[in-house]
Amino acid sequence: MYLLLCMLALTDIGMSNCVVPKTLCIFSLHFKGITVDGCLSQMFFIHAVTIMQSAVLLTMAFDHYVAICDPLRYATILTNTRIAKLGLVGLLRAVLLVLPLPLLLRRMPFCTNRVILHTYCEHFAVVKISCGDTTVNWMYSLVIAFVIIRLDLTLIFLSYGLIIRAVLRISSKKAYQKTFNTCTAHICVMLLYYIPNLFSTLTHRFGQGIAAHVHILLTSLYLLVPPMLNPIIYGVRTKELHDKVGKYTCRM
Incomplete structure (x- = not known):
């Protein structure tokens, strides 16, 4: 359980570090420029961490299934080595699936007006400023979004x-x-x-009627709110973490 919580915490930290520094530069220092390579790198890490987090949630669902349905074999089924292998598989899946996105965009011509209507380099937002044929980019990104979410959610629902x-x-x-x-x-x-993820994906593709500032706010909250609330949720629900936090808070 603690290895899985550690993986979830690492994905939360990775997500925050991909988005928050640049967002603070935009709003605090008014530094709105970014290089093409920097933008594509940020896009790669954001989407890779997002898919990795889905893999961690799926692994946690499997952990709960074994703990509740086969508790006597829990220690032999979910060993530290097996959890580490599952985490490595999730990481490799994320990297291999997301890597084509920046590579495809790197070869695309961009228009003169290179303004992204977001606080970070989201794939759909970058595709919109390209002047080339973006059909492959749209289709591949949508396939990744729905296949990964549908596959992981199906397995999670099966576990529950x-x-x-x-x-x-x-x-x-x-x-x-x-x-x-x-x-x-x-x-x-x-x-x-999953709910904000699905909403963000659908509004990017089909939500042309949504105001730009509303869309920017919702997609920014989607990446920032879960990393902020996840430690609180598990800190409250996990007795050991709750006791440790209470202990160190009293010391302070």
Whole structure:
């Protein structure tokens, strides 16, 4: 569990570091310029970390399934080595899937007006300022978004379906409460991740009627709010983390 929380924390830190420094430069120092290579690099890391976070949430769903449905074999199934391998697979998947995005854009001609209507280099926003044929870019990015989200969500729903079936076979009220306490934090984090992700993807492609400032605000919050709330959610729901934070807070 703590290795998975560590992975989730690393993705949150990575996401914040990809977005916040440049955003602060824009609003505080009014430094709005960025090189093409810098923009493509930021785009790569943002989308790679996003896909990696989806893989971590899927792994956490599998962790909950094993903990609830097969607790006696938990220590033998989810060893530290296996969790590390799952994390490595998620990282490789993210890198291999996202790498074509900046490579395809690097070969595209850009228009004279190179103004991105965002506080960061989001793929769809960069594609919109290209003067070439962007059909391949649109299709590939949409396929990645929906395939990854649909695949991961399907497996997560399958895990929770098996968990619900196992819990319904138990008549103990204590078992219901324990299962609820185990899964609540994960469900909250998933809602914070997947719902804004789907909304951002759909509005980029089909939300031409949405005002630009509303779109910019919502997509910025999508990348900044989950990394801020995830530690709070798990800090409140995980007793050990709650006790440690309370202990160090009292010392201060």
